[in-house]
Amino acid sequence: MGGFLFQAFIYLTAAVIAVPIARRLGLGSVLGYLIAGIIIGPVIGLVGTETQDLQHFAEFGVVMMLFVVGLELEPHLLWEMRHRLLGLGGLQVLLTTSAIAGIGILLGYDWRSSLAAGLLLAISSTAIVLQTLNEKALMKSDGGQASFSVLLFQDIAVIPMLALIPLLAIPELMGNIAGQGAAIIAGEQGANTGHATFSLVDGLPSWGVALVTFGSIAAVILGGHYLSRPLFRFIAESKLREMFTAAALLLVIGISLLMTMVGLSPALGTFLAGVVLANSEYRHELESSIDPFKGLLLGLFFITVGAGMNFEVLFGDFGTIISMVLGVIAVKACVLYLLSKIFKLPKPDNLLFTLGLAQAGEFGFVLLSFCTQNYVIDEETGKILLLVVALSMLLTPALFIFYDSVISRISLLGNERDADEIDEKGTVIIAGLGRFGQVVNRMLLAHGTRAVVLDNRADVVDGLKTFGIKGFYGDATRPDLLHSAGLGDAVMIVIAIDDRERSVELVRHARRDNPKIHIIARAFDRLHVYQLYKAGADDIVREMFDSSVRAGKYALLKLGQHPFEVEKAANAFVEHDRDTLRQLASVWQDGVSVFDNPEYVDATKARNKLMDDAMKGLKTELHDSAERGWTPPPKKGRTKG
C-alpha cells in the first residue's frame, strides 16, 4: 500500500509540475508527460522496471480514447470515411511496411526480421496524435480526419499482424535465446491479449471462429443500440453520479474483454460501441464520465514511455539510434506525403497529415515484444527498436510544433499555392470572401460594381467560381498582392477577413499606402472597433451587432409589442450603444487593458446604469430618445393640431 501511494505520488507530482509548464510553453500536454517520465525515470531514477507493467495498464487509455472518439463520430460520418479508411490507411501500412522492410534487407538483416520491423514501425501513435489533434482543435480539419482514418485502420491492422508474426519466426534465433528473458516477455504478452485467461475461439473450426467473431460485433452494435438506453435510464434514475461513471467504465471494460476473448482489438470494439452510442441522449454523460480516466491513463502511458527510455543503450550507440529514428520518421513522412498527394489533401492539411503520423506508436511496443518472444527479432535489435519507437514518439510533439509555428504560418502567407494573377483592377477591393464579404460583394454586384475580391482559402475561391463569382486567391494582408489588386488608386476597400490582428494590420497598411482610400472594416467586438479606428478605418461594423439587434426585435415582437414600437426601441438601443462606443473610445488606451483603465471602467459603469435605469422603466436619456416624437402636449398647454 505504502509503495503504491509513493509511486502514485511520484507520477502525479511529475505530471502536475511538467504538464502545465509544457502547455504554458506551447509544447502541448503530450510532450509534458513524456518529459515528466524521462525525469522520474532515466534521469533521476525514482521509478524503475515497474513502468513496463504500468505501461500495459495505461494502454487501456487508448481504448478509452477510441471509445470517446467513436462517441463523437456519428455512424453516417464513419460510412463517409470508408474510402479513406481503407485507401489511405491500407496503403499507408502497406507502403511503409514495404519501404522499411526493404531498407532492412538492404542493410543485411534477415528478411523476416525486416518485415516484422516494417510492420511494427508502420503503426503510428493513436494516443499522441489524437490527443494532440484534439488539443489543437485540428480534429475536424481535413488533415485531422485523414489522420484519424489512418490511425483507425492501423488499430484494426494490429490484429492480423499479431497473427502473422509467429509465422515469421527465425529458426536460428529460437535455439539461441530460448528461455532467455522469458519472464519479461510473458508479462508483455499480457498487454495485447488484455490479460484474458481464456478465449472463446480456441479450438473452434474456422467457420466457428468467424461466427463467434461476427456474433460479438453484432452483440456490441445491437446491444449498444437497443439495450443501452433502458440500462442508462435505469441507472440515471438512481440519481447517483458515480453509478453512471461505474456503468460507463463497465461498458468499456466489458466490451474490451469480449473483444479480447474473440481475438479482436479492444480499441476497435469500444470504438464501434462509441459510434453506436453517438446518437444516444446519454452521449455527453458517457463522454464526461470516461474523459477523466482516459486523460489520466493516457498521461500515465506517456509518462511510462518517457520513463522506459533506456539511456544506457541510447548513449551506447547514440549515432546509430538517432539516425534510425530520423530515418524512420523520414520514410514514414515520405509515404504519407505521397498518399496526401494521391488522395488530394488540400494544403496545408497534407503537411499536418505528413508530420503528424510520422512516428511509431504504442502498438509498436506491443508488436515488438511479441516479435522478440516469437523469435522474429533478436534481443539486441529489439532493445534498439524499442528506443527508436519511443524516441520517434518523443519527437512527435516537436513535429507538431514545427507544423504550427512554421508550416501553417507559411501557408497562411500564401506560399502554398501561388497567388492568382490579378487581371482586373477595381475601384473597390473586398478582402475576405466569407459570409461577411460575400454579402457585400453580392450587393455591389447587384448595383453593377465589380469589386476585386481576395481570399486566402483556395477552396472558397474555387467554389465561388462555380456560382459565377470571380475571386482571387491570395492573402489580402500581403502588400504585393494588395498592390496588384490596385490598392494605390482604389476608392474603397472592404476588409471582411475573419482575423483580428490581421484586419488591423491591413487597415494600417491600406491607410499608409493610400491615404485617401475609404476603409470599411469588419470588427469582432468593441476593443477591435477601437483598434480599427485607431488604425484608420472609416466605417467599422461589428459583425454580430446588427443581427443581434434583429433577433432582439423578433423577441420584442413575439412579446406583443407593436412593430413600430419595436423599431423605435431598437433604434434607440442602437443609438445608445453607438454613443457608448464613441464615449468609451475616447477614454480607451491602446495597450492598456480596459480593466486597468479607471476612466474606461467608470464610463462603462455610467453607461450601463443608464441602460439599467431604462430597463427598470425609470425616466432616462435613453428612455427619452425612444419616446420622443408624437407626444401629445401637456393637457393645459396649447395644442399643435
Place this chain on the structure above:
Amino acid sequence: MKKILVLFAHPAQERSQVNVELAKAAKKLSFVTLVDLYAEYPTGFIDVDLEQKRLLKHDVIIFLHPFYWYSTPPILKLWQDMVLEYGFAYGAEGTKLKNKIFFSTLSAGGPQKAYTDKGYNHFTIRQLLAPLEQTALLCGMKYLPPFVLYSALKAYDKNLIAGHVENWSNVLEALKEERLPIGPACKLETLNEAIYKPSKSNSTQSHSTKRKRA
C-alpha cells in the same frame, strides 16, 4: 354592399386614446378591412403592389389618424406618394380609383372653435385638408368631409370616446348600406353632421348647424 378599406396610421399607439379605439371598432366589422400601416411597414418601405390590390378590392377608402401639424402622420403621405401611381390612380389610363369614396377620420387636439377664421388655427379642418381633397379629386374619387373628434385630448376625461366610437360605427354601417346621402354630405364641413342630421329634434342638431360653412 360597399366594402370599406380603413388605412390606420398612428405612430405611438400605446399613447393613443381615440384612434386605437376607432381602429378596434372598425376591425370588428366584417365589411371593413383595417390596415395598420405602422405595423405593416415599421421601417417605412411600402409594398405598392399589395396596397394597390387592396384599393381595387374596396369601394370606400378612409384614412384613420390623429391630426398632426394640420396633416396626416408621415406614413400616410408616404403611402400616397408610393401607391397613387401614374397610370393607376391618375393620368389618362389611371382610372382604377374612379368613383370610390374617400375621406379622413381624424382626432384633433384643439377645440372646434379654434378651427375657424377667428380661432387660433385660422382655418377649418376641411380647409386644412385641401391637399387630400384635391388628391382625391384628381384620382376621380368622391371626396367626403372629414369625420372629426375635436378636443381629443380631453375626450377621455369627459367620457366622450365611447359615443364617438359608436358614431364612427354608424358612419361605416351607413356607408356600407349606401344610406349616407353622398351628394349633400360632400358639402358639409365635417361628416359628423351628416350622421346627426336625420334626427331633427336632436339637441346636437342646432349645435351642428352652427358649424356649417358660412
